[in-house]
Amino acid sequence: TPLSKIQRTPSSTPGATRDREEKMLVTVRVRPLNRREQALYDLIAWDFINDRTIVPRNPNNERTSTSYTFDKVFSPACTSHEVYSEGAKHVSLSALTGINATIFAYGQTGSGKTYTMRGITENVIRDIFDYIKSTSDRDFVLKLSALEIYNETVVDLLNRDSGPLRLWDDPEKGTIVEKLNEEVIGDSQHLRHLIGICEAQRQVGETALNDKSSRSHQIIRLTIESTVRENLGRVKSFIASLNLVDLAGSERASQTNVVGTRLVEGSHINRSLLTLTTVIRKLSAGKRNSHIPYRDSKLTRILQSSLGGNARTAIICTMSPALSHVEQTRNTLLFATSAKEVTNTARVNMV
Ligand code: ADP
Numbered sequence: 487t488p489l490s491k492i493q494r495t496p497s498s499t500p501g502a503t504r505d506r507e508e509k510m511l512v513t514v515r516v517r518p519l520n521r522r523e524q525a526l527y528d529l530i531a532w533d534f535i536n537d538r539t540i541v542p543r544n545p546n547n548e549r550t551s552t553s554y555t556f557d558k559v560f561s562p563a564c565t566s567h568e569v570y571s572e573g574a575k576h577v578s579l580s581a582l583t584g585i586n587a588t589i590f591a592y593g594q595t596g597s598g599k600t601y602t603m604r605g606i607t608e609n610v611i612r613d614i615f616d617y618i619k620s621t622s623d624r625d626f627v628l629k630l631s632a633l634e635i636y637n638e639t640v641v642d643l644l645n646r647d648s649g650p651l652r653l654w655d656d657p658e659k660g661t662i663v664e665k666l667n668e669e670v671i672g673d674s675q676h677l678r679h680l681i682g683i684c685e686a687q688r689q690v691g692e693t694a695l696n697d698k699s700s701r702s703h704q705i706i707r708l709t710i711e712s713t714v715r716e717n718l719g720r721v722k723s724f725i726a727s728l729n730l731v732d733l734a735g736s737e738r739a740s741q742t743n744v745v746g747t748r749l750v751e752g753s754h755i756n757r758s759l760l761t762l763t764t765v766i767r768k769l770s771a772g773k774r775n776s777h778i779p780y781r782d783s784k785l786t787r788i789l790q791s792s793l794g795g796n797a798r799t800a801i802i803c804t805m806s807p808a809l810s811h812v813e814q815t816r817n818t819l820l821f822a823t824s825a826k827e828v829t830n831t832a833r834v835n836m837v
Pocket residue numbers: 516517518520562593594595596597598599600601602804
């Protein structure tokens with residue numbers, strides 16, 4: 487199982503600090519038709535060829551359309567636990583052994599990003615604390631920080647009163663969010679409580695700006711430090727962060743479905759999301775020396791190492807099965823197709 491693979495990594499793998507190149511894990515989750523779609527007699531627009539491939543449903547039964555293949559396609563019948571097990575577990579538990587990990591949910595508003603990230607977070611918390619309890623040769627310190635990016639402004643979700651936070655570039659650590667609160671975690675209940683606070687904070691201002699959550703990005707970051715006591719009293723320490731990222735609605739990365747003036751289009755587009763899609767597209771083209779515009783947005787600066795760098799990354803793309811959303815869904819699947827080609831180089835980080 488992935489867990490046993492992970493358990494071996496730091497203490498018994500010689501040369502565990504070597505870099506490992508690997509593609510991002512890219513999966514797609516299709517939610518059920520919702521009540522509104524059912525009431526409007528919306529149609530299902532996609533067929534599942536197998537558990538990795540979907541294809542646009544063709545009313546004439548001709549197999550002419552392009553199919554889309556990923557590491558896994560989760561049908562509406564899949565549970566949150568299955569999505570976690572095959573779309574996030576292996577990547578997220580790497581953080582227990584000093585390998586940075588990031589899980590993104592990407593998709594249009596209403597496609598199930600928040601629903602999916604909640605399920606992942608629940609499962610991650612359970613597995614992390616189970617692992618810590620069952621690991622006797624190491625001591626762990628867990629810390630939580632959480633932020634929101636809204637209109638290119640970074641806000642601390644654990645301390646909203648601190649106002650907008652600035653980013654600065656550390657030559658060794660990369661982009662740092664200045665004055666971001668970090669809470670030391672006591673136990674799983676404490677962690678759940680703090681994540682609950684972050685969720686409530688994210689909703690602040692939601693009624694005044696009724697589509698705020700579709701415009702904002704949330705990053706929950708768990709930093710896990712562990713110390714191994716080896717023979718002869720030697721001590722080794724590992725550190726990694728696990729980012730759980732709920733992105734703004736993917737419709738904000740494209741002009742699709744926007745009617746009206748240039749001005750309206752301008753406010754519709756989300757710079758961080760647009761930059762994320764550009765970064766992924768450029769990385770997927772594989773030209774190592776080409777300019778990757780990480781610095782064009784807050785999101786891509788903060789998550790730079792997760793995008794083609796020192797991290798393991800999983801992207802779960804969420805989609806509606808409905809015909810009425812087919813255009814946005816295609817955009818999501820094109821993003822996912824690019825993401826499949828991105829290679830990261832994760833390493834075990836020693837303190
Ligand atoms: P997003 O974060 O992408 O805007 P949400 O996660 O808020 O979307 O999901 C929109 C609605 O659909 C919510 O009411 C959510 O509970 C429901 N939903 C999303 N995904 C699923 C799923 N896989 N199964 C059942 N309900 C879902």
